[in-house]
Amino acid sequence: MPAYNASELMICAAAREIADGEVVFVGMRLPLLGFLLAKATHAPRAVGVYELGVVRAETAPAPILTMGDLPNLHRAAWLADTADVMGLLQSGRVDVSFIGGAQVDRFGNLNTTRVVGAGGAATRLPGSGGACDLACLARRHVIIMAHEQRRFVPQVDYITSPGYGTGPGWREREGLPRGGPASVITTLAVFRFDPAICEMEVASIHPGVSIGELRSKTGWPLRISSTIIETPAPSAAELAMIARFDPKRFWTGAAG
């Protein structure tokens, strides 16, 4: 089996969340590579909508580090204003979006704004960007983040990007038109949400990770799917493709 790291495994898991032909609101970092991998494998007809206004069905002609790199604009399908791409999202034309976070709770509420430490001191984070819009308006969204106890908390300090709030019916009561988190891809496992209770449960656990480790790094009593599997390891072909999209290993390096 080829050697790989957690970033590469997460990219492969992200790619599997995309079905062929879907309209995908692509995020930064690992989801950027996950989308390219999906395009190159099982989802060649997927269309990428990039937050800063690029819509493209073809892979960029040169590797990109950020979505605003000029190769990503070259022969794009559409260069749109923010209101236009957000209009696609708001009118329900985006199937799936990807967002990262600093803190998440069992209902998939996500915080990227402000974290309060044990001593009460607050750490300021960059904020929503488009994440709040993606979580509110896509038909479903996928959360990607590192799995640490300080990040998997009973209650987030600030809801930047709404998940299922306090449980079933919450999104409808708040006026959100659709959507909600479909899955959470972490450095240790992939979670999906039980629709009856809107709470995340372990759907697959990454190779070499124990349930005990997962429990110790999750700040609430963990629910485990009765159909739990091991997350498939990246194949040699997938790793080769990821290397093509990130040739300098900027996002997939050891620190990635």
Place this chain on the structure above:
Amino acid sequence: MASSKLVPLADAVDRFVPDGSSVAAGLCLEAMIPFAAGREIMRQGRRGLTLIGPISDILFDQLIGAGCVARVQAAWVGNVITGSGYNFRRAVESDALVVEDHSNLSMAMALKAGAMGLPFMPMRSALGSDLFSTNPGLRRIACPFTGETLAAVAAIVPDVALIHVQRADVYGNSHAWGCLGVMRDAGLASRHVLLTAEEIVPTELISRDPNRVVVPGLRVSAVSHVPWGAHPAPVPGHYNRDHQAFLDYRDQSRSPEVFARWRKRWVDGVAQPEDYLGLLGEERMRALRLQHRGFSEPVDYGY
């Protein structure tokens, strides 16, 4: 006959960005960020500014670190490729900065309302989020037609928008292309527009393609000729993103002491735009210039 609005950048900032102004910038998100105008604001020691923009990349962090800013209305403040903006973090955590938290859509709608001369715009985003608790410009409303819950976003009318474009004439007519973000609405919403342009071109070159005009000349107060005026952000048709500069800035902003050194070298040490190019160096500029051209077809506006 219209009169020229072409002035040196220092004069434009001196006149249109006084202390206490609300300033919209970074309106194309990652591209065409008016970094040269930002450096001039720092050199002139502005105080008490309100910064308005969706993500800004590191421009807002620089202005905050230089002590120019009292308030930020933004969706995201940081360094796109590395994450946190350290000056921003320090300022918020020491209560030296007031933040009104937006999402990208709420910022677009706030500026759209400003551009349209309306008090607010509705949207379906942010409902259920805590943005309502840290942004007084967001309220829940009922749709007057269907009764469903919507978010109302209060209009933002900036005192001045700083906009970098590929080319402009001396009257403020300009062309911009690429990812334009909220540039169009921000330019129309603002009381003044200060343009910086890679090239100053004859009026005829602009008027031959009026669809490519994003902000009409009649709304522009001043134009300055600033080649490489968006560096290290990319400008389509001119230069690529200087990733190394953003990576370096992470280390150059980790503490107030190292940021002071960055500022001395890259801001105070370069009074004139050409000094900045000298500091950048020809080798670095050559590496950032376009390697592959991609021209579009001309279109026919004949009659």
